[in-house]
Amino acid sequence: xxxxxxxxxxxxxxxxxxxxxxxxxxxxxxxxxxxxxxxxxxxxxxxxxxxxxxxxxxxxxxxxxxxxxxxxxxxxxxxxxxxxxxxxxxxxxxxxxxxxxxxxxxxxxxxxxxxxxxxxxxxxxxxxxxxxxxxxxxxxxxxxxxxxxxxxxxxxxxxxxxxxxxxxxxxxxxxxxxxxxxxxxxxxxxxxxxxxxxxxxxxxxxxxxxxxxxxxxxxxxxxxxxxxxxxxxxxxxxxxxxxxxxxxxxxxxxxxxxxxxxxxxxxxxxxxxxxxxxxxxxxxxxxxxxxxxxxxxxxxxxxxxxxxxxxxxxxxxxxxxxxxxxxxxxxxxxxxxxxxxxxxxxxxxxxxxxxxxxxxxxxxxxxxxxxxxxxxxxxxxxxxxxxxxxxxxxxxxxxxxxxxxxxxxxxxxxxxxxxxxxxxxxxxxxxxxxxxxxxxxxxxxxxxxxxxxxxxxxxxxxxxxxxxxxxxxxxxxxxxxxxxxxxxxxxxxxxxxxxxxxxxxxxxxxxxxxxxxxxxxxxxxxxxxxxxxxxxxxxxxxxxxxxxxxxxxxxxxxxxxxxxxxxxxxxxxxxxxxxxxxxxxxxxxxxxxxxxxxxxxxxxxxxxxxxxxxxxxxxxxxxxxxxxxxxxxxxxxxxxxxxxxxxxxxxxxxxxxxxxxxxxxxxxxxxxxxxxxxxxxxxxxxxxxxxxxxxxxxxxxxxxxxxxxxx
Numbered sequence: 093x094x095x096x097x098x099x100x101x102x103x104x105x106x107x108x109x110x111x112x113x114x115x116x117x118x119x120x121x122x123x124x125x126x127x128x129x130x131x132x133x134x135x136x137x138x139x140x141x142x143x144x145x146x147x148x149x150x151x152x153x154x155x156x157x158x159x160x161x162x163x164x165x166x167x168x169x170x171x172x173x174x175x176x177x178x179x180x181x182x183x184x185x186x187x188x189x190x191x192x193x194x195x196x197x198x199x200x201x202x203x204x205x206x207x208x209x210x211x212x213x214x215x216x217x218x219x220x221x222x223x224x225x226x227x228x229x230x231x232x233x234x235x236x237x238x239x240x241x242x243x244x245x246x247x248x249x250x251x252x253x254x255x256x257x258x259x260x261x262x263x264x265x266x267x268x269x270x271x272x273x274x275x276x277x278x279x280x281x282x283x284x285x286x287x288x289x290x291x292x293x294x295x296x297x298x299x300x301x302x303x304x305x306x307x308x309x310x311x312x313x314x315x316x317x318x319x320x321x322x323x324x325x326x327x328x329x330x331x332x333x334x335x336x337x338x339x340x341x342x343x344x345x346x347x348x349x350x351x352x353x354x355x356x357x358x359x360x361x362x363x364x365x366x367x368x369x370x371x372x373x374x375x376x377x378x379x380x381x382x383x384x385x386x387x388x389x390x391x392x393x394x395x396x397x398x399x400x401x402x403x404x405x406x407x408x409x410x411x412x413x414x415x416x417x418x419x420x421x422x423x424x425x426x427x428x429x430x431x432x433x434x435x436x437x438x439x440x441x442x443x444x445x446x447x448x449x450x451x452x453x454x455x456x457x458x459x460x461x462x463x464x465x466x467x468x469x470x471x472x473x474x475x476x477x478x479x480x481x482x483x484x485x486x487x488x489x490x491x492x493x494x495x496x497x498x499x500x501x502x503x504x505x506x507x508x509x510x511x512x513x514x515x516x517x518x519x520x521x522x523x524x525x526x527x528x529x530x531x532x533x534x535x536x537x538x539x540x541x542x543x544x545x546x547x548x549x550x551x552x553x554x555x556x557x558x559x560x561x562x563x564x565x566x567x568x569x570x571x572x573x574x575x576x577x578x579x580x581x582x583x584x585x586x587x588x589x590x591x592x593x594x595x596x597x598x599x600x601x602x603x604x605x606x607x608x609x610x611x612x613x614x615x616x617x618x619x620x621x622x623x624x625x626x627x628x629x630x631x632x633x634x635x636x637x638x639x640x641x642x643x644x645x646x647x648x649x650x651x652x653x654x655x656x657x658x659x660x661x662x663x664x665x666x667x668x669x670x671x672x673x674x675x676x677x678x679x680x681x682x683x684x685x686x687x688x689x690x691x692x693x694x695x696x697x698x699x700x701x702x703x704x705x706x707x708x709x710x711x712x713x714x715x716x717x718x719x720x721x722x723x724x725x726x727x728x729x730x731x732x733x734x735x736x737x738x739x740x741x742x743x744x745x746x747x748x749x750x751x752x753x754x755x756x757x758x759x760x761x762x763x764x765x766x767x768x769x770x771x772x773x774x775x776x777x778x779x780x781x782x783x784x785x786x787x788x789x790x791x792x793x794x795x796x797x798x799x800x801x802x803x
Contacts, residue, residue: 101435107160108439111167112446115175122172129165132158171446176228176277183214183228183255184279190254192218195230197247198297200305203337208234208241211278212249213297230255231273231281239286245305246296251289255280262637262791265673275447304400308333311401314539315532318549324556327356331525331556332532334358334402343560349573350563351496351511352521358402359457363395363411365526367419369533370394388423392416409444410457413437430465434458452506456499463498464491466595485519492518501579501587508676509575513566524559528552578676580623586616627679631712631797634674635737635759637787638666642688642739642761644718645671646697646711650681653696655709657688657720657739659763688718702727706742712797719744720763728752738772739763752781759793760786 115122136158143151177184195212202209212230216223232249234240243249258270258281273279296302312329319325326338339356347353370391399412414437421433438458441448448454471490477483492515504510511517535548566572579587589612597605627650634645641659643666645652652675660666675683684695688707691699698710705721708731717733722743728736729751736758738744758776760769769786776782785793 099429099432099435101432101439103160104163105435105439105442107164108167108442109449111164111169112171112442112449114164115168115171115446116450121178122168125165125168125172129162129169132162132165136162167442167446170443174277174446177279179227181225181227183217183226183230184257186217186219186226188219190217190219192250192252193226193230193255194248194250194292196295196297197232197243197245197249198229200245200308201243204236207236208243210234210243210245211276212251228280229276229278231258231278233281233283234289235283235285237286240284242291244294246294246302247291248293248295249289250292251282251284253282253288255282260791262787263670263674264634264792264794265677266670267673275450277447300400308335308401311536311539314536314545315549318535318539318545319553320550321553321557324553327556327560328528328532328552330356331358331362331529332536334408346560346563346567347521348507349509349511350517350521350566351514352517352563354460355521355525357453358408359411359453362402362529363398363408363415365529366395366398366533367391367415369530384423388419391419409441410437410454410461413440414461431462434461434465452502455502459498459502460495463494463496467494467497488519488522489515492522497591501584501591504577504579504587505581505584508577508673509573510577511573512571513569517563517566520562521559524555524562528555528559531555576676576680578679580619583616583619586612586619590616624679630678632678633711633714633716633735633795633797635735635761635785635787635793636671636674637762637792638670639762641666642718642720642737642763643671644709644716644737647678647680648696648712650679651696652678652680652683654683654685655688655691655697656685657763661685661687688720708733714797723748726751728756735759737761738768741765741768744772744775746775749776749779749782752779754781756782757793758782758784760784760788762787764788 136155139151139155139158142148143155172178176182193214194216195214197210198213199211210232212232214226214228214230217226234243258273258279260270261268273281312333312335315329315332316325319328322338323340323343326340327343329335330339334357336356343356344353347356395412395415399408402408414433417433417436418430441454468491471493472487474490475486477486496514500510531548531552535545535552538548539545590609593605593609593612596602597609630647630649632645632647634647636643636645638656638660641657641663643654643656643660645654647653654671656666686692686695691697696711700708700710702708704723704725706717706719706723706727708727709716709718714735715731715733716735716737717727717731718737718739719742720739724743724745726748727733728748732754734755734757736756738758739761741764758772760772764786766788769784769788773784776784787793
């Protein structure tokens with residue numbers, strides 16, 4: 093007989109999530125799934141009735157299996173119905189050119205120094221002189237000027253031109269912005285200047301969201317008015333309201349590298365603190381029958397109000413739903429199981445939006461809470477401390493350890509680093525941020541009073557300044573961050589398998605769990621050794637795509653040499669976002685970085701300056717002619733390069749290309765205009781010996797030295 097665990101929602105959310113992932117994986121029209129779902133649903137009802145009539149445990153188990161399969165198919169169907177491009181009128185199916193389009197701003201406005209960003213829900217497009225209805229979302233970026241600042245949630249815009257499909261990442265292992273936007277049902281983007289759009293009305297799509305944004309903007313204005321420093325205001329509005337638009341870049345980097353970025357993202361930590369504060373005031377009412385329902389409704393109302401004010405992010409929704417269930421159980425004396433409560437919260441969130449399952453914050457949030465629920469009591473039990481303050485510190489340390497243990501494999505996979513002093517950083521950050529959060533709540537609650545909000549603003553600024561000083565100090569300590577960690581999805585699953593098996597072995601003391609644990613350790617080690625062996629023998633030549641600049645990578649084993657122009661080095665984000673993820677994936681341990689005009693004689697790449705200012709690079713038998721200047725002399729026939737790298741819209745004498753008698757790959761870097769690419773395509777048309785690779789269209793060119801002739 094099957095022994096069902098007493099966690100129904102755990103089983104439900106597991107099968108529902110499996111259905112979601114199946115749809116995302118195969119992405120096909122589920123024509124046959126709907127009748128199959130109906131069949132399993134009817135089978136469940138029939139078996140359930142028979143089991144009740146015959147009092148059969150076996151039939152009950154079969155009915156349960158049928159129900160779980162129905163939930164699996166329900167996850168598949170729900171994902172299909174809530175996937176925007178599955179609608180036949182979605183803009184992704186529009187083949188004709190678009191002259192104009194109309195839409196409603198359906199997201200809050202993100203403020204950046206030089207631009208504003210939001211999402212536009214399309215209603216109509218004009219194509220071929222005719223207006224027609226469409227659906228779909230466009231990610232808009234507007235130049236930060238007076239006209240753009242009039243755009244708000246619910247603004248109806250008439251836009252000239254056509255939106256562009258979001259491109260996949262142009263460099264290997266780079267953050268996949270296309271996939272990220274697809275998870276929020278956005279497949280197009282458009283950068284607009286003042287003359288390209290017109291405000292034609294105001295029509296909020298959701299009145300509740302409109303009111304929540306208005307309320308959040310009002311509260312944000314109170315923080316801005318009462319906190320004296322712009323820097324501390326940016327941190328405070330992220331901490332209290334979840335608005336990250338004004339966070340300085342160095343603060344983001346510091347908190348990310350110390351493992352405390354979660355304190356600046358409104359999440360379950362903030363909802364838990366609000367829940368605790370409210371319980372101090374109204375929690376005792378539950379003991380009195382006349383006020384039981386009133387206290388429950390007040391508690392529920394406040395935490396849901398905070399959820400709406402903070403833009404209903406996945407982490408806040410999870411926490412609000414979970415605490416709502418806990419409050420209901422405590423108020424009406426229902427037996428609550430925290431694992432079941434978490435699973436129920438996850439199920440209702442995924443029912444609302446199946447794509448939450450792919451959200452990194454959603455995944456980390458649930459794993460952190462699971463880690464705290466399971467590991468924290470066990471870690472806390474390692475020490476018995478009688479003094480009040482040390483006991484509270486140990487409770488905080490054990491909570492941080494538990495959460496970190498649960499999210500560690502996923503953190504390695506997504507962020508490629510480990511903050512060594514995360515315990516110290518979290519003790520300081522959580523304590524100080526909670527104090528600042530409490531003062532922030534009081535400030536917003538009493539913002540109508542004179543003088544007091546200003547004093548409270550100075551207190552918040554002081555607490556945040558102290559938190560910044562401590563975080564900055566910890567980041568300067570030796571080995572503060574271990575970076576460059578790269579694990580595959582398979583290794584991530586193996587690490588979680590190891591964690592689960594180790595817990596089972598400690599809890600049940602069964603040797604078979606330790607045996608399987610040992611097998612998984614061997615599998616993980618085998619994958620790591622195979623990857624290391626491959627990395628030791630790799631030899632790659634890479635022409636990266638970097639906007640308005642050129643960068644060439646020469647990789648031998650675990651060493652990389654980078655040659656780039658001054659425009660590349662002028663923007664540190666080029667290395668951080670475009671190249672570094674690829675280097676981490678390749679296991680690069682040593683790097684040398686040189687400008688094209690200052691390559692030392694001892695570099696592994698031999699460089700020869702040509703009379704016209706262009707350069708010839710030789711490496712591992714490859715010859716690369718790099719041309720940032722006009723090429724008029726017949727170097728192509730004399731030098732016979734394997735690759736011609738063009739930059740700065742360098743003029744190429746057409747007769748030089750027509751006289752080519754060997755295979756040549758021409759790479760057009762990001763330091764060229766689109767018109768230049770089209771000109772070069774026309775210039776080599778019909779020449780079978782020349783292949784053109786524009787990195788802006790086809791992405792970075794990654795070539796293993798042994799395979800360079802098979803491009």
